[in-house]
Amino acid sequence: MDTSIEQFKNIIANSNKITFFTGAGVSVASGVPDFRSMGGLFDEISKDGYSPEYLLSTNYLQDDPKGFVDFYHKRLLVADKQPNLVHQWIAQLEQDKRSLGVITQNIDGLHADAGSSNVDELHGTLNRFYCIDCHKQYSKNEVMTEDIRQCDVCGNPIRPDIVLYGEMLNQNTISRAINKIREANTLVVLGSSLVVQPAAGLISYFEGQNLIIINKDTTPYDSDADLVINDDMVSVVESVTR
Missing domain, CATH: 3.40.50.1220 (TPP-binding domain)
Structure with a gap:
């Protein structure tokens, strides 16, 4: 050895x-995928012409809530990773x-x-989600299996419980x-x-x-x-x- x-x-x-x-x-x-390494998620998103920092920011969530939700459903939710x-x-x-x-x-x-x-x-973690308005919590399993994008109580967007750019730890x-x-x-x-x-x-x-x-x-x-x-x-x- x-x-x-x-x-x-x-x-x-x-x-x-x-x-x-x-x-x-x-x-x-x-x-x-490693977010920042060569060939990682950062590079993959950048090739689409977007700034990963913006798409993972509070600004994007505020500017385009639907776009933000669509983005994390497409890019961040992984069901098959163990x-x-x-x-x-x-x-x-x-x-x-x-x-x-x-x-x-x-x-x-x-x-x-x-x-x-x-x-x-x-x-933060992608195992937890919550409504940006009433703060009702959802599990990753609920969000993925039921394709939940809006809160079933108040209708506002659901976001992952992660630290976005523009937020403090x-x-x-x-x-x-x-x-x-x-x-x-x-x-x-x-x-x-x-x-x-x-x-x-x-x-x-x-x-x-x-x-x-x-x-x-x-x-x-x-x-x-x-x-x-x-x-x-x-x-x-x-x-x-x-």
Whole structure:
């Protein structure tokens, strides 16, 4: 086994307060397109002549509510995506009382689907929807199977419970994430480029022993890490769990 993988395996085996911080790379193996990487959703939308930032903004929701709803139904709702080995491994460590939980930049809801219960979703989740006026809540399953686009109570548009451009991150979620990072003795970053702020800046709150970054590409925090592995997430976890 590669020495870096062996080192990672030993750190995990000897840690009982692990916090995970995950980005888009974790969900790529589940078929969820990486938003900003070459060939990702960002590029796909841009080719259609639209600005992804605008289509995912409060401005677009206000300017063209129907267009916004049509957009997320077409581009964001994925019924066939399932958690992969990485999601399942993270959930299992939490269930085994070895992990404090997971902080994620992802909106796909796959950590919760895998069984993680202590999840801080920094940018919200596509597992929940609500009416922009009366705030009646809907599940992703309801929205998809019944093709719900307007509220059945007041008739106003239904939106996903995600942080749009122009909105602030939820401060309660941020506070929980900071506490989770501060309490950890091992912080494992998986599949995040650590460039999207303010989420990436949460890493600076870590005061524990082992900062581990596993990502295909380099990140701005690599020099601060105790271990950096530039490899495929699933391959690394497969090696660690053998």
